[in-house]
Amino acid sequence: MGRGAYAVARVAVIVRAPARRLWALGVLGAGVGALVPGLTGRRIGLMAGAVLFAGAAAAAFLARRGRYAELAGGASRAGRSVFLQDRAVTVRNWSRARRWWLAAGFLAAVGSSFAVPAAAGLALAGAGTGLWAKALWLGGLERRADALLWVRTDWVRGGPAGKGVPGYLTTGIGAGDALPGGARRRGRAAPGGAAVSAAR
Template sequence: MVRGGHGLARVAVVVRAGAAPLWWLGVLAAGIGVLVPGLTGRRIGVLAGAALFLVTAAVVAGTRRKRYGALARGAARAGKHDVLQDRGVTVRNWRRGHRWWLLLGFLAALGSAFAAPAAGGLLLAGAGAGLRAKAAWIGRLEHSEDALLWVRVDWLSQRGGAPTGKPAKAFRSTGVAAGDAAPGGGRRVAAGRV
């Protein structure tokens, strides 16, 4: 980066990047898994999976909220030489960095169907739903602060790529019009569209 600027990625986009692949891989694994009778039987497998879905979604959505809040409150304004990363680039980088974990999770969910049909897939889908809920919570935090939250890209490339991991010492903030993602990490809707 020129003159001491840093590449910055939206916090909500990083959190939300895993939601869609986890959800769809989980739904696919659950759909395939329900075709296998399994050791417990389909009914018990699906009921256990539903419970796992709810618990996993709640745990993932609630994890590290205090850390996100503390980093948001201490966020410094982004400098004029900082470069804001596009939403699509952030999502692509996260998914590329985690593709093997996603594949292993999908295979594990499929394999678990022989014990409890659909349970592993619903657990995976619950993680995706939890990430989506956490991104929505970050969006509400951004609305309340009237600022978008960003994290340095080089910190994301260390130790798993979490915005609140040990390398992430602080967030940066910009106005709500910055970047190409809306609060919460979704696509920004153009003003002329209905």
């Protein structure tokens, strides 16, 4: 898995990071779009949006699940030179790297409402819902294995299950500042880059 000190980020946090933003932007885009009659009319737009919501949610949830399970099954224990990236840092890095894509998606969702009102916005919201569900699924894997899944931060440009990721690392279930599934761990301060050797 490599030598020397390096940072790792929680797999579930990376998956979960876009969920709330896509949901919020999608709902906002759908709400704005619903104010526009559009070419098809609001009723047809909302019906189409409901179908797209379900399809996008299913696609986001099911995409590459086999790859995630394969990497999780072959994960190795993290060494003492590894540093845990805080949940907030992981989310912030994801948002900064993709802020223009999020803005473009929102504008496209609003613009498309002049043709099919609210449909594209609901598709965005569905994608966010599917990613949130996938993070919960990863949390189930972590609980059953009694270990949290991490990935090197320099490997995730193509996503936490991309071709550039040769494997995951694991720590104890109490390591870091995020629960299984990527939710924020309450009642405990973020470790600020605590070494894995100090994790429970």
